[in-house]
Amino acid sequence: MIYRPLGRSGLQVSALSFGAWVTFGKQIGDPVAKKLLHTAYDAGVNFFDNAEAYADGKAELVMGDILKKSGWRRSSYIVSSKAFFGWEDDKPNQTGLSRKHLVEACHDALKRLQVDYLDLYYCHRPDPATPILETCRAMHDLITQGKVLYWGTSEWSAAQLTEAFAICDRLGLHAPVTEQPQYNLFHRARLEKEYAPVFKARGLGTTIWSPLASGLLTGKYNDGIPKDSRLDTKGMEWLRDGVLGTGSKQKLAAVKKLAAVAKSLDTSLPRLGVAWCLANPRVSTVILGASRPEQLVENLGALDVLPRLTPAILKKIDAISRPVAA
Template sequence: MHYRQLGPSGLKISALSFGAWVTFGKQIGDAVATKLLHTAYDAGVNFFDNAEAYADGQAELVMGTILKKSGWRRSSYLVSSKVYFGWEDDKPNQSGLSRKHVVDACHDALRRLQVDYLDLYYCHRPDPSVPIYETARAMHDLIVQGKVLYWGTSEWSATELREAHRVCAAHDLHAPVVEQPQYNLFHRARVEKEYGPLYKSPGLGTTIWSPLASGILTGKYTSGVPKNSRLDAPGMEWLRDMILNDPAAKAKIAAVPRLAAIADGLGTSLPKLAIAWCLKNPHVSSVILGASRVEQLQENLGALAVVDQLTPAVMRQLNAIAKPVAT
């Protein structure tokens, strides 16, 4: 495993990490979840990603039980939660980024994950109804209290991030150090262009999600949606519509065989090639992997060995195919 600096912080994070979205507490049983987490940890993964909204808190309960029983030193791994969508009812103050929900959600995450502190705590989405100062102040106070070590954002615009840093600087608050955006061969403009100036100042780490474009870059959707796939899962209709009803979806799916041919030429698989492509970006701190089978996770962990094969010539080939249909 390789480890990278998380943006402007002193934290070292594994280049490949493991996330609980969709699978834990929903798609797979606890025994499989245990095997997956141990497989990742044994491979050197030190960051486990979670959120209050994943399976309405069940994903954190499952992960917390595994972490508690693992016997691993707390200093050997990083665990995160995210706040915004909520996990209970739809009553006022049970979602969003108000001070109340940020603090309540942190306490709930600590209880479910059975840890004394969160290494990373993300604002899962921006909340235009709450002043950034209120959210930043709540995050700062949780850090001062030792309940959170670093805070960050997910899918915030560069404008929102700059404002957060301005507010934190003006009030001497702990500033966000990490953003969790979607990033893959077909979804790249925000990471590569919009955030560009932020990497230099004030500094920005990224823990990217969906490196396989929700499965498109595995090749499994070239002939429709197969049974028992992520896009076929109950409750994932929104993701299926977002991915497959995207005006550019047909062009993306049509590009997959050409990308797979490049992978074949390198003696590797398309998933490993796609993950390695993400790792090639020096501004990517960690690529979050998701899996429902141990064999699938082991396959994707092999992407590390492919990075050095992505020469400038290979990168030009990949970009020539993917970039014209990317967003």
Template sequence: MEYRRLGKSGLQVSALSLGSWLTFGQQISDKTADELMGMAYDAGVNFFDNAEGYAAGKSEIVMGKILKAHKWERESFVVSSKVFFGTENKGPNRVGLSRKHVIEACNGALSRLQADYLDLYFCHRPDKNTPIEETVWAMNTLLQQGKILYWGTSEWSAAEIMEAIRVARQYNLIGPTMEQPQYNLMERNKLENEYLLLFKEYGLGTTIWSPLASGLLSGKYTAKKTADTRLELKGMEWLKDAVLNEDKLKKAQELQKLADKLNTSLAKLSLAWCLKNPNVSTVILGASKPDQLKENLTALEVVPLLTDEVMGKIEDIVQTRPKIVQF
């Protein structure tokens, strides 16, 4: 396993990490979740990603039980939670980024994960109803209390992250260390365009999600077969429509041909492509089956195959490179 610094911080995270969105507490059994975490940990994965909103809090409960049962040394792994969407019970002050919810959500996550502190704590989405100052101060309260070690954002715009950094500097507080954006061969603008100044000037780290574009780049949907996949989960109709897009499917089929020529899988080719970006701190893997995870954990082996020539062929197929605006 390769380890990378989380942006300019001193924290080292495994280049490949394991996430729990749509799987833990929902799509897979607790036994399978246990097997997946054990397999990942044994392969050198040290970062496990979670959120209060995943399976309405059940995902964190499952992960917490697994962490306690394995009795891994606390220093050997990094665990995260995210605040915004709330858990099962919605209502005033139970969602968003107010000081009340940020702090109460952190306490809730610690209880569900059976942890004394969170290594990483993300603002899961921007909150238009809460001043950024309030959220930055709340995060610093948790930092001072030792309940979190680093805080960051997920799916924030560059302008919103810059505002959080500005507020932190104005009041001598600790600003965001990392962002968790979607990044894959089909979705590239934030990492390759919008965030470039944040990487250069502030050393922002990234924990990217959906590297396989919700399974599109795994190869399993090219025949439009979705049985027993996350696309058939209740409430995932929007995701199914996005993934089974004709243009994207055609591109995935062409990428599959290229992967075949390189004697690798489409999934590993797509993961290796993400890993090749120097602004990616860690690639979060999602898995519902042990064989699937075992295969994808070897994606680092494919990175050397991505020569300039191969990268050019990939660009010719996807044609998704964002147009960088020069100021």
């Protein structure tokens, strides 16, 4: 395993990490979840990503139970939660980034994950209804109370991040150290272009999600939606529409060309997609998702592909994917 600093912080994260989005507590049961977490940990993964909204809190319950029974030293792994979408009802103050919700969501996450503190706590989306000042103060206070070690954002704009940094600098508050954006061969403009000034000024870390474009970059949707796949899961219609919606024909055509590149490197398409993300020096860690241990082992093999991504190969991949990327 390769370990990288999370931005300019002193926190070292495994280049490949494991996330519970749309799996733990929803698609898979505890025995499979335990096998997945242990497979990742045994491979050197030290960062486990979660959120209050994943399976309405059940994903954190499943992960927390496994972590509690694992016997692993708390210092050997990093666990995160995120707040914004809520997990209970949709009553006022049960969602968003107000001080009330951030504090209550943090306490709930600590209970579900069965830990004394969160290594990383994210603002899962920007909240137009809450002043960024209030959010920054709340996150700072959670850190000074020892309930959170570092805080970050997910899918914030560069302008919102810049405002948060300015507030934290002016008031001497703990500032965000990481952003969690979507990043893959078909979704790259935000990380590569919009955040460029922020990276230069702040050295922001990134824990990127959906490296395989929700499975599109595995090639399994080239001939339709396989039964029992993620996009075939009840309740995932919104994801299916996003993945196989506008522009999907062009993307699927690109996937077939990328498969040929993978074959020329004697590797698989999923490993190529993950390795491509790792090749970007702005990426601190790539969050992997899996519903089967074999799938996770396959994606962990991306580390072996990384040295093969020469400038010439990267240029070839770019020529195939960039014309259809957002």
